[in-house]
Amino acid sequence: MQAxxxxxxxxxxxxxxxxxxxxxxxxxxxxxxxxxxxxxxxTGYTSEYIFRGIDLGNDLxxxxxxxxxxxxxxxxxxxxxxxxxxxxxxxxxNSEVDFYGEVSYDFGWAxxxxxxxxxxxxxxxxxxxxxxYFSASRDFGFAEASITYFWDLAENGGGNNxxxxxxxxxxxxxxxxxxxxxxxxxxxxxxxxxxHFTAWTTKAxxxxxxxxxxxxxxxxxxxxxxxxxxxxxxxxxxxxxxxxSMLSVSF
Numbered sequence: 001m002q003a004x005x006x007x008x009x010x011x012x013x014x015x016x017x018x019x020x021x022x023x024x025x026x027x028x029x030x031x032x033x034x035x036x037x038x039x040x041x042x043t044g045y046t047s048e049y050i051f052r053g054i055d056l057g058n059d060l061x062x063x064x065x066x067x068x069x070x071x072x073x074x075x076x077x078x079x080x081x082x083x084x085x086x087x088x089x090x091x092x093x094n095s096e097v098d099f100y101g102e103v104s105y106d107f108g109w110a111x112x113x114x115x116x117x118x119x120x121x122x123x124x125x126x127x128x129x130x131x132x133y134f135s136a137s138r139d140f141g142f143a144e145a146s147i148t149y150f151w152d153l154a155e156n157g158g159g160n161n162x163x164x165x166x167x168x169x170x171x172x173x174x175x176x177x178x179x180x181x182x183x184x185x186x187x188x189x190x191x192x193x194x195x196h197f198t199a200w201t202t203k204a205x206x207x208x209x210x211x212x213x214x215x216x217x218x219x220x221x222x223x224x225x226x227x228x229x230x231x232x233x234x235x236x237x238x239x240x241x242x243x244x245s246m247l248s249v250s251f
Contacts, residue, residue: 037069039251046244049085050223052163052187053199053237057087057094060244075104075113096121110138129154143170162190163198179207189232197226198234205246218245 042064049060066079078101087094102115112135119129130153137146150163167185174180187198205219220243227234 037067040066040068040248041250042066042246042248044217044244044246046242048240048242049083050201050221050240050242053201053223053225053227053240054233055237055240057085060085073105075102075106077102077104110136112136143168164188164190177209181205181207186226189227189234196228196232196234199226199237200224213251214247214249216245216247219243 042062044062046060046062048058049056060083062081062083064079064081066077068075068077070076079099081098081100083096085094085096097120099118099120100115102113104111104113114132114134117131117133119131121128131150132153133148133150135146135148137144146165146167146169148165148167150165152162165185165187167183169181169183172180172182182202182204184200184202186200189196189198201221201223203219203221205217207215207217209215220241223240223242225234225237225239227237
């Protein structure tokens with residue numbers, strides 16, 4: 001795969017993406033015992049837009065809405081995530097909108113999920129993309145472990161662009177209004193025999209429930225570059241430290 005093609009593919013987001021809005025929707029499903037639909041609106045700011053270890057720009061402003069429910073034991077969630085950020089020339093991609101949905105089921109020994117993501121990149125050089133993903137997670141008490149495989153559906157990727165993330169997460173309740181969340185994940189590129197690790201990302205956030213159904217979540221994150229393959233966009237990545245905050249309201 002050519003480096004330029006790989007770079008275009010990876011100017012698509014999920015996260016935090018994989019690193020935030022989907023996690024928020026999944027949390028709503030987990031806490032929903034009835035068939036009622038629950039919603040969350042969130043907005044925030046991050047000093048840099050880091051996607052799978054790649055720096056896509058500075059001053060990321062975001063807003064999104066998620067909906068979640070449960071039907072016959074299946075968790076159902078969907079949402080939209082929109083951004084604006086300062087992209088370095090000559091990329092000319094300064095806005096992105098993602099649409100996503102997920103179905104999950106808790107089998108007891110693990111929770112399995114599958115989902116779909118459409119990345120709409122707004123800009124003259126923006127390349128839209130689509131992914132489906134499959135994940136498995138289990139709470140071991142000391143932490144929740146997960147593995148997620150992303151499969152690119154777009155023809156412009158030059159292949160399936162398989163990408164895997166291994167994650168660990170833990171939440172600590174400090175008091176009834178404050179919780180500390182810590183998560184870490186490692187990315188693995190699995191495409192056409194050029195398998196290699198891409199980045200190791202660790203994030204810590206504080207959830208402050210300052211009023212009922214609303215919380216403010218300042219956070220910091222560190223991304224350590226692991227990619228060394230000159231045929232991919234990760235060959236030129238650096239270690240990155242970012243900080244920001246998220247405001248969310250559920251109803």
